[in-house]
Amino acid sequence: MRISTLLALVAVLTGGFFATAPAYAADDQSCHFLPVADSAASLKHARSVGVLYSENTVSTLQYLERYHAVALNGAKNAALDSRISDAFVNSSDPKLAIDWLMASLQKQFASVTVYDNLDALVQARPDAVVMLDTYSRLVTKRNIQFEARFVATFYDSNLQYIGKAEGFGGKALPSIWVHGKAAPEIAAQINQQRELQVNALKQFDASLNALVTSGDTDRVATN
Secondary structure, eight states, X not given: OOHHHHHHHIIIXXXXXXXXOOOOOOSSTTTSOSSOOBOSOOOOTTOEEEEEEOHHHHHHHHHHHHHHHHHHHHXXXXXXXXXXXXXXXXXXXTTHHHHHHHHHHHXXXXXXXXXXXXXXXXXXXXXXXXEEEEEEEOOBTTBOEEEEEEEEEEEETTOOEEEXXXXXXXXXXXXXXXXXXXXXXXXXXXXXXXXXXXXXXXXXXXHHHHHHHHHHHHHHXXX
């Protein structure tokens, strides 16, 4: 890849990129309700669930939207190889993870509704509550570490803990900001971000299915 094109790529896609990855909050009330007590309830396919987005999820969605906007703008630059710009656009799709996670919940439960706040959710009285906590960090010139974390924590109607489903992905990707790399190689490295994210989402699917299946098994055993 010519150095002039590489410099253009750096300038457009990351040189002015202000959307630094949000800090991940792991153990406060933005991710779960406190105090956490175990519930005797189990998850059933027929249950209605109310979903709340954690602060991590809100921050991550905003971060991905900014990253994606920069990638779309970079794709307009004729100096950039379309394979590279397309890879940045595809790997930063801000709707990929959240749409996948909601679809996963909808496959398992009869009714899934997202609420803006806890008060609205409590008034709606769903059978179970889900705190959806997500975090993503994509590559930039200053960061080669990709991360994706997806956690759905389930509570009963009294906000007592039932269980959680989760999927994780992380990898230090080889730097693309070096001389001599061909466009297909750079695009392939960037596309790994989407592949790793999808793998983490598939882990989430398996974890969610195991959690729901375990709940159904427990219910059958007690009947």
